[in-house]
Amino acid sequence: MKKIATNMGFLLAVFMIAIGCNGQAGEESMESPAADLSVEAEKVVSGTGIGWGIAFLPDGDMLVTEKSGTLYRISDGEIVAEITDGIPSDLDVNGQGGFLDIELHPNYEENGWIYFSYSSSAGSGEGSNTAIIRAKLENDALVNVEELYKAEPNSTRGQHYGSRIVFDNDGYMFFSIGDRGNRDVLPQDITMDGGKIYRLNDDGSIPSDNPFVGEDGAKEAVYSYGHRNPQGMALNPESGIVWANEHGPQGGDEVNIIEPGNNYGWPVISYGINYNGTEFAEDTARAGMEQPILYWDPSIAPAGMTFVTSDKYPGWEGDLLVASLKFSYIAHLDVEGNEILEETKLVEGVGRIRAIEEGPDGYIYFTVEGDGVYRLVPSEN
Template sequence: MKKIAPLLFLCFFISCNSQVKQNDVALKDEVQNYTFKTIASGISIPWGMTWLPDGSMLITEKSGVLYHSKNGIKTEIKNVPEVYNRGQGGLLDIATHPQYVKNGWIYISYSSAEEGGKGGNTKLIRAKLQNESLIQIESIYKCSPNTTAGQHFGSRIVFDNEGYLYFSVGERGEEFVNPQDINRDNGKIYRLHDDGRIPKDNPFVGKKGAKEAIYTYGNRNPQGLAKHPVTGEIWEHEHGPKGGDEINVLKKAANYGWPVVTYGIDYDNTTISKVQEKPGIENPIYYWTPSIAPCGMTFVTSDKYPDWKGHLLVGSLKFQYLELLKLQGKKVIGRQKIAADIGRLRNVAQGPDGYIYMAVEGKGIIKIIPN
């Protein structure tokens, strides 16, 4: 019995530890009850996508091209700002204002060489579209300082139910400097008014030296943001190192731990942190080990996919499939592989027509049509 007792204790600990339990959810193979239709082809690295009221799409291509796709025809939008196209940087996410019909604002994030020295960093702008050209371009936020590092620019954009704008920025490879320091940009989720003003109730407003746009910190490289269709909460996922990709629900002033705590190790197999939990640091609601390299996420609300409705879709760059995460509240209770071997997924979104669209490297935008 003395030899068995430690094992029993370990089993009890694992059963009570929600983080370990979450990670143990098995990935099921796909059930092929759908077909694919390419909506926009010939896009090397499609990154962001959004829809206009007429059903046409705006699609960003990482190299710096913005496409307007309608009825299978792509048109290049003119007057797009020059991007700092290096490594993971380029033309990134795009979103329309919740009141786009009234105001016409389009929001775009990209890596920019403007302001702040050599190299580049993530910038957010807004603009309007007229005659297939961007006009009235306004700067909303620019992270600084610039750096020639090629990694971890983020970046996603989402609006909440109150009209606040959130956008994510990676820590630019400076993991032991930026994420935990609220006086520095990068490794953060920012919250702003739609015109770039800083909300007075942001958590670090009035703190000396703080970047007052910060809403959360301790983030590594967040490439997924989505609004929960019922609660209105903003969900986020981010790349871990070798293991430890996370899904988090954003909380005001929350520290998500990177690199103080992590479920992963460094790419050379060395230890980054010896702890996975720590007081004052928010635990993820789910994490992947091994990493799937998540990119893009969307909640399914459409009746077109009855088995997926109410659950979460996340793209995998590493394993080249779409993952369906079955949810029970904020708990992941099931995982299913969708679109196996489709390619490196950069984004997934539910369109206004209720269909799911995937942005896949080398292929373009692909629509999932249920049988």
């Protein structure tokens, strides 16, 4: 498998298997195959605060979750409803926690279910932890709210809730929970929540073929482990497999292909270091632990991600777009099979980009914190 370390000052590709080691022994600049397509950011609506997640209703209306606890319904570029009725009362807005992701059921038109992640104070211990609920939207209120999963125990630490949600082609729901700032305990222990990606049936029950079903003490909803803080997940339209990104520490943000039962190494292996400049990881590779297909150094703070499937962006079909919080751009990753060939930066300087989704009209929509919702529009060269 080819792996790339992307330095932010310029485009480069490092093919580590080709050199047979984990270091960056060779660098090769590459020209983007989609370099002829230019895009610009076009504002769709203002006033959505910290827009954490985006989903689209069948009628074309957009739903945007706002971190402090509001669900916006947007129609024709206007906020037509600020929904708070039905938002869980145990919502704990703190640090990185709040009202987080949103995803419609694949058969939404038949059953009306909408899925949400948020930081919940319910359960044992002080503080909060990630919860997954589903609800229906009626008369601009959430009704029939059902809790499907609640991570335990709570923590007063305000970071690494994870919280992205995605459905696969078989109707399974995947969601992420970060290590909650407790890296030395949670990510490598499948009997504890945190530092994991989970898989449930759409009603919250546990699939019988989940990798740790029947293991003594295991959290049977766990699908993969050894993660730090996955804040982006998307279904690869070609393979039908979930891909995820996650925040590293100082350096070492990753993109991974999520396979059942696999250990993605955090914090035993990492390409990052502590924020104070000291090292902590035992190595960058170890037998039985997965390598990322891409890592960033320095970190870009990756958030939402989506694959391009529409024809609005010629040459981009099947490529991956990742939002950068830290450097305020969208990373366009040229995907070929299970490899990422290189990165191109889009709409640099627009602001902290949190959520990104392809809309039913084929355009890519994204939220900019404190600003609003934009879409990517091809521009004339």
